[in-house]
Amino acid sequence: xxxxxxxxxxxxxxxxxxxxxxxxxxxxxxxxxxxxxxxxxxxxxxxxxxxxxxxxxxxxxxxxxxxxxxxxxxxxxxxxxxxxxxxxxxxxxxxxxxxxxxxxxxxxxxxxxxxxxxxxxxxxxxxxxxxxxxxxxxxxxxxxxxxxxxxxxxxxxxxxxxxxxxxxxxxxxxxxxxxxxxxxxxxxxxxxxxxxxxxxxxxxxxxxxxxxxxxxxxxxxxxxxxxxxxxxxxxxxxxxxxxxxxxxxxxxxxxxxxxxxxxxxxxxxxxxxxxxxxxxxxxxxxxxxxxxxxxxxxxxxxxxxxxxxxxxxxxxxxxxx
Numbered sequence: 001x002x003x004x005x006x007x008x009x010x011x012x013x014x015x016x017x018x019x020x021x022x023x024x025x026x027x028x029x030x031x032x033x034x035x036x037x038x039x040x041x042x043x044x045x046x047x048x049x050x051x052x053x054x055x056x057x058x059x060x061x062x063x064x065x066x067x068x069x070x071x072x073x074x075x076x077x078x079x080x081x082x083x084x085x086x087x088x089x090x091x092x093x094x095x096x097x098x099x100x101x102x103x104x105x106x107x108x109x110x111x112x113x114x115x116x117x118x119x120x121x122x123x124x125x126x127x128x129x130x131x132x133x134x135x136x137x138x139x140x141x142x143x144x145x146x147x148x149x150x151x152x153x154x155x156x157x158x159x160x161x162x163x164x165x166x167x168x169x170x171x172x173x174x175x176x177x178x179x180x181x182x183x184x185x186x187x188x189x190x191x192x193x194x195x196x197x198x199x200x201x202x203x204x205x206x207x208x209x210x211x212x213x214x215x216x217x218x219x220x221x222x223x224x225x226x227x228x229x230x231x232x233x234x235x236x237x238x239x240x241x242x243x244x245x246x247x248x249x250x251x252x253x254x255x256x257x258x259x260x261x262x263x264x265x266x267x268x269x270x271x272x273x274x275x276x277x278x279x280x281x282x283x284x285x286x287x288x289x290x291x292x293x294x295x296x297x298x299x300x301x302x303x304x305x306x307x308x309x310x311x312x313x314x315x316x317x318x319x320x321x
Contacts (some may be wrong), residue, residue: 003029009076014213017213018214022218035051043261044057054074069112074116077146091145112168112220114223115169122287143280170225178208197250201252215298216229219306225298237308239252
């Protein structure tokens with residue numbers, strides 16, 4: 001079966017890994033890779049690259065009209081916004097961009113949309129249950145535009161699913177992605193000389209290996225799957241254990257002290273983190289993957305602990321002698 005797959009955000013880490021995986025596993029598929037800024041070094045068989053800003057409604061409609069994809073994998077998002085990017089700009093890219101993709105998909109006969117949501121949509125709250133399942137409320141967090149935008153995106157998807165049931169939706173609430181070359185806010189925390197936590201909080205992390213994520217997307221496309229699934233390896237790893245596995249000191253000041261320190265550091269532009277983001281470390285959303293295993297039929301090859309170990313091993317191999 002030959003499919004045309006349009007991928008937004010294809011220039012990002014996960015997008016590049018997905019392109020590589022699909023080209024290997026589904027060589028007869030035609031891939032339309034779109035990205036706001038990042039061009040690809042060269043064209044390849046079965047791959048079309050097209051610059052695309054999903055916040056531009058007209059451009060999105062034109063791209064879908066030109067390629068008429070059978071399915072779209074919508075990865076476009078801004079996890080680590082550049083300095084000066086406002087919450088309004090982020091919302092235009094992530095929420096309005098999703099609306100533009102959905103409208104174009106409907107207008108041009110697309111059969112399926114796969115959307116990368118996030119465990120961040122559940123939010124960072126003291127009363128989060130020990131394990132979060134897909135039927136629990138999405139509460140986001142006012143200090144994190146990314147989390148708030150994911151909540152808004154999923155509300156938008158709910159509306160479109162009710163009004164346009166013919167367009168299959170596969171929503172993936174992804175935990176912290178690790179891979180050999182992962183470079184994000186979390187991996188940046190782990191590359192520092194120490195691991196920072198919050199006193200009195202275990203701060204357990206769930207990890208998902210990047211190869212598991214792209215294989216789940218491939219299977220979702222191949223089988224035209226729909227539904228909503230948490231993506232995480234089995235188990236969770238507390239920050240103190242992460243520090244031990246990294247062989248780094250674990251520093252856990254009280255929340256009030258950490259907030260004060262971050263406020264000063266951020267004022268002097270010495271930290272990318274804000275004082276109101278302490279909840280990000282203190283109240284981690286821990287994703288239950290039971291539905292992924294039982295209903296989707298996929299068990300991640302790496303547990304959270306194994307994914308962390310593989311990431312550490314890859315960093316050690318890449319480190320200069």
